[in-house]
Amino acid sequence: MRMSNRISGFQCSPIRRLSPFAREAVQRGIRVYPLNIGQPDIKTPSQVIDAVHNYDEPIIAYGNSEGRQELRDALPAYYKKYGLDVKSEDILITTGGSEALQFAFMTLCDPYDEIIIPEPYYTNVSSFANIAMVSLVPVTSKLEDGFALPDISEFEKKITRKTGAILLCSPNNPTGYIYSAEELTQLLKLVKKHDIFLIVDEVYREFCYDGKSFSSVLAFPEYADRVICVDSFSKRYSMCGARVGALISKNKNVLESALKLAQARLCPPDIEQVAARAALDTDDSYLVEVKAEYEKRRDFIVEGLQQIDGVKCSCPKGAFYLVAELPVDDAERFAVFMLKDFNLDGETVMVAPCEDFYVTKGIGRRQVRIAYVLNTHDLARAVRCIDAGLQAYRRDVLKETI
Structure with a gap:
């Protein structure tokens, strides 16, 4: 067959x-x-498990396609701890960070378009790209350089009329590299110049070592219309199986377009969103x-x-x-x-x-x-x-x- x-x-x-x-x-x-x-x-924080045990809705019903309102309303306070101005209307709750990446690809790219990505990269991205019929175009980072971001000129060489976005993961899976504010600024200038987007997977933002600070792509308001941030509860609160993530952008066209995909899959899992809301109350x-x-x-x-x-x-x-x-x-x-x-x-x-x-x-x-x-x-x-x-x-x- x-x-x-x-x-x-x-x-x-x-x-x-x-x-x-x-x-x-x-x-x-x-x-x-x-x-x-x-x-x-x-x-996993105990209140997350308790929230699951105490779920008392008589019916596990369909929820909002953009996610539970109480979860979206609670998330801005989390981002404010990082000095980030994120509003509930900037947030689309997804089934894990994986779905957020999938939505981003399908929102920004037509079949046979391209996404530029530093390699090595999180390997499952290749499947997300295949589903969206998008090609990944690599810029190679090297072990001997600590997998530092290659020179920005290497990214610009790869930009064509088919390029929809540049995709980063910071802190990086699999290398552990953290992209600096200066590196992000260079890339943001580049995507603005070429009228494309910068997507950054930030699910490991809490885990930066040796006193190194984290720079979020959401911290550049002058480039907000060029940015999509991918986030997740999985690693932060050790709740990988809950599959709750988020797509965040100030670009309303991006969110309205991604919402069409969210409506097609109906809604994110409901009980897990209750658990995610409880996770946000975890003591620092x-x-x-x-x-x-x-x-x-x-x-x-x-x-x-x-x-x-x-x-x-x-x-x-x-x-x-x-x-x-x-x-x-x-x-x-x-x-x-x-x-x-x-x-x-x-x-x-x-x-x-x-x-x-x-x-x-x-x-x-x-x-x-x-x-x-x-x-x-x-x-x-x-x-x-x-x-x-x-x-x-x-x-x-x-x-x-x-």
């Missing part, structure tokens, strides 16, 4: 496609440390403590990886991911080996191969994304497995290809 040409162009997510191997390992009695996915082990100390914990984990795993012979890794400035280059021929082959053929005292790890985090073919083949979302005890066990696994892979697998 023939499948559509459209679906044949999609890739299976490198974050999740090795999950069957992990499940088989668990069935064999192996403990698998999941470093492949950004699922924190931090507890929660996020202070979570940020400190992630910074500790960052320091721990970077030090551990740098002690492994042949491993190169970036030191992320934010979010909770890093990209590491391994002394292997193929990171995906190594990742499968770790799940199928290796364990250390009944333990192994699952990582996300990075080749599909790039548009440019052949780059990232020896790289993996690691999410340091586990406690330091588990991270220590995971690093130990990676070290031993690399030795076993080079001894038992690479020698076969020499």
Whole structure:
């Protein structure tokens, strides 16, 4: 039976496609440390869980397509903490940040238009682009530069009549790079010059380390009509499964157009929005403590990886991911080996191969994304497995290809 040409162009997510191997390992009695996915082990704030337990509507009914009004009314106070002037009418609640990105693509671009994006990038963006029939045009950042933003001239070279927007993620998934106010200003001047948009995924804004401050794309009122911000409750409050996000813009045409897509999918999930509203009442100390914990984990795993012979890794400035280059021929082959053929005292790890985090073919083949979302005890066990696994892979697998 023939499948559509459209679906044949999609890739299976490198974050999740090795999950069957992990499940088989668990069935064999192996403990698998999941470093492949950004699922924190931090507890969700208790009032979020309580809000779900206390949901007392007699019917779980359709809600507003733009989201629950009480949630939209509460969000401006959150953004005000960052000095951002956001009003409830600037906010469209979405089913996770993923839907916000999808809406942005379909609102700004016609089929066969283009979005410029620094690579490596959050790999699932490629699926959002495929759904919208949009091409991703890469500007490559490099491990040896700490994945810093390439020169603005590199972005301008890629702009054509088909370009609809430039897309950033800051703090970045998968690299942890944080784009500065100066870098954002340069890009904003560029998009204004060429009459396109700047989309910025800011879902990790709380997690900036080494005293580095966060600059939001919403902090530039003179460019407000050129900006779409994507946000989410998933990582901030450790409620990834709730799937509540937001598309934010001062451009009324953007919001009115995106609302057509929101109406087509009817409404965001209702109970989860109640939970998200409760999350906004979380004491500020929660996020202070979570940020400190992630910074500790960052320091721990970077030090551990740098002690492994042949491993190169970036030191992320934010979010909770890093990209590491391994002394292997193929990171995906190594990742499968770790799940199928290796364990250390009944333990192994699952990582996300990075080749599909790039548009440019052949780059990232020896790289993996690691999410340091586990406690330091588990991270220590995971690093130990990676070290031993690399030795076993080079001894038992690479020698076969020499």
